[in-house]
Amino acid sequence: MEKVIDMCKRVEGxxxxxxxxxxxxxxxxxxxxxxxxxxxxxLKQKILIDIPRIASRICGLCHASQNIVSCKAIESIYNISxxxxxxxxxxILMIGELIKSHSLHLFFQSLPDLLYISKNLPNIPSLPExxxxxxxxxxxxxxxxxxxxxxxxxxxxxxxxxxxxxxGGHFLQNSEKNIKIARKYFQKALENxxxxxxxxxxxxxxxxxxxxxxxxxxxxxxxHNNESFDRYDGDLIINYNNENKIEFLLENYxxxxxxxxxxxxxxxxxxxxxxxxxxxxxNIMKNSISEELKARINHxxxxxxxxxxxxNFLKLIEMNIEVNQGIEIINNPILKKKSVPLILKNIQKLxxxxxxxxxxxxxxxxxxxxxxxxxxxxxxxxxxxxNIPIINEMLLKFSKDLYDMTGDIELIKQKAQMVIRAFDPCxxxxxx
Amino acid sequence: xxxxxxxxxxxxxxxxxxxxxxxDIFPQFLERIDIVYFPFLSDNTKIEExxxxxxxxxxxxxQHINQLKNIRKNAKKIYALGTCxxxxxxxxxxxxxxxxxxxxxIEIDGxxxxxxxxxxxxxxxxxxxxxxxxxILSQKNLCFDCPLRETSPIKLDIKxxxxxxxxxxxxxxxxxxxxxxxxxxxxxGPITREGCECICIKEMIPCEGCMGPISKDFTSNIINFLGIxxxxxxxxxxxxxxxxxxxxxxxx
Numbered sequence: 013m014e015k016v017i018d019m020c021k022r023v024e025g026x027x028x029x030x031x032x033x034x035x036x037x038x039x040x041x042x043x044x045x046x047x048x049x050x051x052x053x054x055l056k057q058k059i060l061i062d063i064p065r066i067a068s069r070i071c072g073l074c075h076a077s078q079n080i081v082s083c084k085a086i087e088s089i090y091n092i093s094x095x096x097x098x099x100x101x102x103x104i105l106m107i108g109e110l111i112k113s114h115s116l117h118l119f120f121q122s123l124p125d126l127l128y129i130s131k132n133l134p135n136i137p138s139l140p141e142x143x144x145x146x147x148x149x150x151x152x153x154x155x156x157x158x159x160x161x162x163x164x165x166x167x168x169x170x171x172x173x174x175x176x177x178x179x180g181g182h183f184l185q186n187s188e189k190n191i192k193i194a195r196k197y198f199q200k201a202l203e204n205x206x207x208x209x210x211x212x213x214x215x216x217x218x219x220x221x222x223x224x225x226x227x228x229x230x231x232x233x234x235x236h237n238n239e240s241f242d243r244y245d246g247d248l249i250i251n252y253n254n255e256n257k258i259e260f261l262l263e264n265y266x267x268x269x270x271x272x273x274x275x276x277x278x279x280x281x282x283x284x285x286x287x288x289x290x291x292x293x294x295n296i297m298k299n300s301i302s303e304e305l306k307a308r309i310n311h312x313x314x315x316x317x318x319x320x321x322x323x324n325f326l327k328l329i330e331m332n333i334e335v336n337q338g339i340e341i342i343n344n345p346i347l348k349k350k351s352v353p354l355i356l357k358n359i360q361k362l363x364x365x366x367x368x369x370x371x372x373x374x375x376x377x378x379x380x381x382x383x384x385x386x387x388x389x390x391x392x393x394x395x396x397x398x399n400i401p402i403i404n405e406m407l408l409k410f411s412k413d414l415y416d417m418t419g420d421i422e423l424i425k426q427k428a429q430m431v432i433r434a435f436d437p438c439x440x441x442x443x444x
Numbered sequence: 445x446x447x448x449x450x451x452x453x454x455x456x457x458x459x460x461x462x463x464x465x466x467x468d469i470f471p472q473f474l475e476r477i478d479i480v481y482f483p484f485l486s487d488n489t490k491i492e493e494x495x496x497x498x499x500x501x502x503x504x505x506x507q508h509i510n511q512l513k514n515i516r517k518n519a520k521k522i523y524a525l526g527t528c529x530x531x532x533x534x535x536x537x538x539x540x541x542x543x544x545x546x547x548x549x550i551e552i553d554g555x556x557x558x559x560x561x562x563x564x565x566x567x568x569x570x571x572x573x574x575x576x577x578x579x580i581l582s583q584k585n586l587c588f589d590c591p592l593r594e595t596s597p598i599k600l601d602i603k604x605x606x607x608x609x610x611x612x613x614x615x616x617x618x619x620x621x622x623x624x625x626x627x628x629x630x631x632x633g634p635i636t637r638e639g640c641e642c643i644c645i646k647e648m649i650p651c652e653g654c655m656g657p658i659s660k661d662f663t664s665n666i667i668n669f670l671g672i673x674x675x676x677x678x679x680x681x682x683x684x685x686x687x688x689x690x691x692x693x694x695x696x
Contacts, residue, residue: 019483019489020483021483021486021487021488022482022483022484022485022487023483023484024458024525025453025458026453026483032630046505047455047504048534049455049504049538049541050535050538050540050541051538053538053540054534054535054537054538057683058684059607059682061607061608062607065652066534066537069457069459069534070457071458071459072456072457072458072459072460072461072462072463072560073462075457075459091647109475112462112466116462116465120484120485121485136487137487138486138487139474139479139485143474151471154470154471157465157466158466158468160466161462161465161466162466169644169646169647169649170644171463171466171563171641171646172462172463172560172653173459173461173559173560175643175644175647175649176647176649178608182646183648183649184647208626215651218538255528404626440456440457440458
């Protein structure tokens with residue numbers, strides 16, 4: 013058997029595509045992650061209050077989500093809910109993170125592939141070619157990356173690995189000046205996002221998404237708040253198809269999926285292959301989307317609905333939704349109220365659960381304490397880990413036939429990389 | 445002339461890369477260099493001869509050592525980007541892994557510390573690098589820059605009780621903020637390099653040492669520091685406070 017290993021390019025972190033060839037046929041193809049840093053082990057030895065700032069270091073892109081979900085898990089152990097202004101602050105931090113993370117992926121990692129596919133270019137555009145493709149578009153993306161970063165700096169104390177948010181509340185007093193600056197940032201972000209949405213519609217609406225990006229029989233999972241868009245609060249839902257849905261409380265997650273912290277991968281009880289991320293959020297909450305945004309989505313034919321390439325456009329749509337939410341939060345007088353973090357006094361529960369929708373999908377932290385209140389077990393459920401089986405299924409599906417037809421391994425490598433990139437894997441999170 | 449530049453990530457969270465993308469000067473920086481290797485945004489997988497290499501992340505696999513040697517062979521200057529590359533970083537808290545700073549395996553030309561490096565420092569360092577100037581880091585500790593130093597100089601007999609300040613008490617009493625150590629809260633300012641503009645302290649969070657040590661002999665610094673501290677039993681038994689971001693030379 014021959015093994016071909018190709019390093020993943022234009023993704024966050026280190027991954028490989030491993031292709032197995034037997035008797036001149038592809039017998040298997042996998043998206044593989046090689047490094048495991050052991051954060052579950054590291055965190056197990058820590059005291060609860062110390063965990064969020066270490067957990068943040070799992071990922072420099074999803075750091076706010078990691079920090080916030082950790083605080084939520086700890087708050088559930090103490091059975092406390094932070095003040096409303098802390099929740100507003102956390103929502104802003106997650107919006108800043110989303111703007112930056114989505115913009116980075118869309119511009120540097122995804123747009124070259126989309127241009128290559130839609131314009132029949134001879135090569136995937138290089139960075140200088142990409143930057144010069146449309147100067148205005150490039151500037152708008154750079155501005156968005158900076159805005160997302162600066163919003164988190166204003167409210168998180170630092171732009172990456174926040175310091176203000178802690179279990180029970182936050183330290184930052186939301187000054188009038190910060191709020192004014194943030195309002196300007198959000199308004200500018202909205203302007204840029206709307207520009208890019210129109211640009212994407214014009215560039216790609218006529219494209220028929222290639223079959224290899226089609227998600228076979230998608231089962232979507234996301235957080236939802238009465239089926240409306242909410243990445244901070246709500247219950248979990250698995251949508252098998254629109255008629256068959258299961259809603260469940262976070263505390264009951266192990267009925268549906270679980271993991272061994274010593275091993276990579278998340279196992280679903282009925283071996284379902286589940287998709288998380290923007291495409292799942294959209295499919296679960298599409299009825300709550302405004303008519304204005306629906307009209308923009310309707311520029312794309314039905315063929316896009318189950319294509320992972322559609323995630324790119326949906327990212328812009330959810331950036332629009334979130335920035336509008338951000339503007340509402342900034343105008344909410346509760347944000348200005350002064351508060352101090354609640355005291356973590358008495359442990360009330362031996363199991364703490366936290367969930368948020370990180371930019372790339374569901375993120376769950378589960379901390380289990382023993383009777384002496386020492387941490388016994390930590391489980392972290394990360395979106396990219398959930399998506400790996402569907403990525404592998406899609407890789408195998410297209411590559412076997414294509415290799416039989418062409419025998420061109422370079423072509424298989426290139427297409428495999430594109431499918432992986434379309435999922436926007438967060439390898440840092442997945443290699444926690 | 446445009447410098448040829450590579451950016452390599454070893455074991456990391458990509459936070460240093462994320463900081464780089466958010467710099468005010470990033471678009472201009474891109475215009476002034478030719479990227480020869482940077483898998484985050486380029487398809488090139490081969491490292492050929494070039495001028496400047498930035499390496500982020502710590503060494504956690506044998507493959508990383510070969511990668512580093514290859515970079516050393518091909519790059520005129522190599523800089524460790526961030527505290528993981530410079531000192532081992534937070535993953536070194538995992539005792540089951542052999543984590544090292546990159547300078548354990550190759551000679552380097554400088555470091556840009558921080559978890560992640562503060563944007564002003566990172567921007568300044570990058571400008572110096574592409575102007576072929578040496579990176580200059582402060583040799584002073586964080587206390588030198590600390591806004592609390594003048595109002596509350598460190599005492600020499602400190603009883604440390606906690607890792608966080610009790611904000612409720614402070615706010616209720618409407619008290620001014622004192623030096624954390626004088627309040628009985630562990631702050632690593634005395635043994636940490638300045639350069640972060642005390643952002644944590646300004647938000648009432650004590651320093652946890654992410655900028656790394658001031659001098660190479662970090663262990664001696666810690667021993668001297670411990671000489672003025674009376675640690676509570678809880679803090680004494682708690683691992684990974686002093687060496688959270690900088691891997692100790694001795695085994696944990």
